[in-house]
Amino acid sequence: MRYSILSLARNALSGHAHWPRAWRDPPLQPAYDAVIVGAGGHGLATAYHLARDHGLSRIAVLDKGWLGGGNTARNTVTIRANYLREPSMRFYAAGIRLWEELSRTLNYNVMFSQRGQIDLIQTWAKLRDVKRRQAALRLIGVPFEILTPAQARERLPLLAPEAPVRLPVLAASWHPTAGVARHDAVAWGYARAADAMGVDIVQNCEVRSIRREGDRVIGVETARGFVATPRVAMCVSAHAGDLAATAGFRLPIETVPLQAFVSEPLKPMLDVIVNIPQFATYFSQSDKGELVIGGGADAYPSYAARGSFAVIEEAVAAMLSLFPALKRVRMLRQWAGSIDLCHDITPILSPAPVAGLSLSVGWGSGGFKAIPIGGVALAHLVATGAPHPLAEHLLLSRFAKGRPLFETAGASNRL
Numbered sequence: 001m002r003y004s005i006l007s008l009a010r011n012a013l014s015g016h017a018h019w020p021r022a023w024r025d026p027p028l029q030p031a032y033d034a035v036i037v038g039a040g041g042h043g044l045a046t047a048y049h050l051a052r053d054h055g056l057s058r059i060a061v062l063d064k065g066w067l068g069g070g071n072t073a074r075n076t077v078t079i080r081a082n083y084l085r086e087p088s089m090r091f092y093a094a095g096i097r098l099w100e101e102l103s104r105t106l107n108y109n110v111m112f113s114q115r116g117q118i119d120l121i122q123t124w125a126k127l128r129d130v131k132r133r134q135a136a137l138r139l140i141g142v143p144f145e146i147l148t149p150a151q152a153r154e155r156l157p158l159l160a161p162e163a164p165v166r167l168p169v170l171a172a173s174w175h176p177t178a179g180v181a182r183h184d185a186v187a188w189g190y191a192r193a194a195d196a197m198g199v200d201i202v203q204n205c206e207v208r209s210i211r212r213e214g215d216r217v218i219g220v221e222t223a224r225g226f227v228a229t230p231r232v233a234m235c236v237s238a239h240a241g242d243l244a245a246t247a248g249f250r251l252p253i254e255t256v257p258l259q260a261f262v263s264e265p266l267k268p269m270l271d272v273i274v275n276i277p278q279f280a281t282y283f284s285q286s287d288k289g290e291l292v293i294g295g296g297a298d299a300y301p302s303y304a305a306r307g308s309f310a311v312i313e314e315a316v317a318a319m320l321s322l323f324p325a326l327k328r329v330r331m332l333r334q335w336a337g338s339i340d341l342c343h344d345i346t347p348i349l350s351p352a353p354v355a356g357l358s359l360s361v362g363w364g365s366g367g368f369k370a371i372p373i374g375g376v377a378l379a380h381l382v383a384t385g386a387p388h389p390l391a392e393h394l395l396l397s398r399f400a401k402g403r404p405l406f407e408t409a410g411a412s413n414r415l
């Protein structure tokens with residue numbers, strides 16, 4: 001967004017009366033060429049690419065709440081490509097290249113900060129895992145190094161000196177292209193750019209069911225009436241199972257709470273993302289100074305957007321054992337989201353068993369990083385009916401064929 005200092009001052013003094021609207025509030029039309037359900041990062045990015053790259057002109061994104069208010073608003077914004085399976089690595093590495101350009105692409109500052117990620121390795125099993133990943137990532141040119149504990153301490157002065165902790169740091173991995181971005185700016189940037197190309201973003205418009213005739217989708221029933229369309233894309237995160245049921249099929253997904261919390265703001269003290277994989281705990285410092293901390297998913301399925309205290313205790317214990325200097329830091333707030341986990345900890349970006357219906361679901365604890373590449377890939381699928389070449393491993397049919405992917409380098413503590 002380009003505003004001069006004078007324009008900022010004028011708007012500040014006039015009660016913001018002259019700000020242009022970032023996107024319209026259009027009425028719902030009775031028919032569209034494509035309807036995207038869910039105005040989170042994935043739905044909005046898909047709409048943007050459908051309009052920009054595939055020339056579809058009548059596109060709607062419908063959300064039951066406000067845009068960007070789902071998990072996109074609740075996540076801890078870690079972006080990385082240090083996965084284990086080759087197709088995952090290629091997919092997320094392509095995603096990082098899109099992140100590097102995203103502010104320019106959208107003409108909107110998404111505050112992408114490529115600060116790198118250090119994983120602190122505390123068991124021999126994890127060390128074997130990162131060595132395997134290093135070899136695999138090297139094959140496709142994703143930067144990923146293994147550090148000695150001394151090298152890790154050089155980059156992370158906060159890390160406790162060697163001490164008799166229960167699980168000492170045996171090594172660390174360094175993934176320099178990892179980063180963070182501002183979550184709501186990502187949703188707003190895509191929304192503004194899609195709206196400018198004529199996409200209707202209709203908020204407060206729940207999709208109650210997907211209507212089919214025979215094995216084809218013909219539209220969606222919404223809180224504001226029926227909308228006819230030959231193409232529906234489902235980007236509803238934790239609500240995918242319910243919506244799929246209305247179209248007559250089931251998804252191999254369970255919904256679990258995942259929580260995060262932030263500390264009070266601190267002076268700049270941490271310029272990388274720290275991950276403690278043994279305890280599924282990670283943290284980074286936001287531009288406001290807060291430590292943004294994530295823990296593991298809760299162990300039980302639930303739609304409750306709150307998590308259990310045991311997860312917070314485990315995350316804090318893991319942090320303090322390695323970073324005792326943080327023991328006097330106070331917690332500011334905590335929240336949770338409901339995430340959709342596939343049984344193989346890998347998302348589904350695929351045609352559904354109903355013709356004309358496409359799915360982008362099951363992103364679990366890792367879908368924020370995938371927003372730009374997920375949008376490209378889903379738009380390709382919706383427009384052409386064929387999977388994007390980088391997303392062929394994400395088809396739903398892998399379950400029926402007995403070929404789950406088991407991405408052990410997902411952020412979840414489920415494997």
Ligand SMILES: Cc1cc2nc3c(=O)[nH]c(=O)nc-3n(C[C@H](O)[C@H](O)[C@H](O)COP(=O)(O)OP(=O)(O)OC[C@H]3O[C@@H](n4cnc5c(N)ncnc54)[C@H](O)[C@@H]3O)c2cc1C
Nearest residue numbers: 038040042064070071072075076078207337366367368369
């Ligand atoms: C605590 C937490 C931490 C996380 N940390 C990370 C991280 O560090 N890195 C990372 O990559 N990922 C992370 N994630 C995961 C990431 O947030 C999600 O995978 C990602 O936001 C999914 O984006 P989305 O657009 O698919 O879903 P959402 O942003 O949830 O959007 C889905 C939208 O669909 C709407 N919707 C649902 N049902 C309907 C309906 N029936 N009709 C109309 N609209 C509907 C919702 O209102 C919502 O706005 C984290 C998640 C949580 C909860």
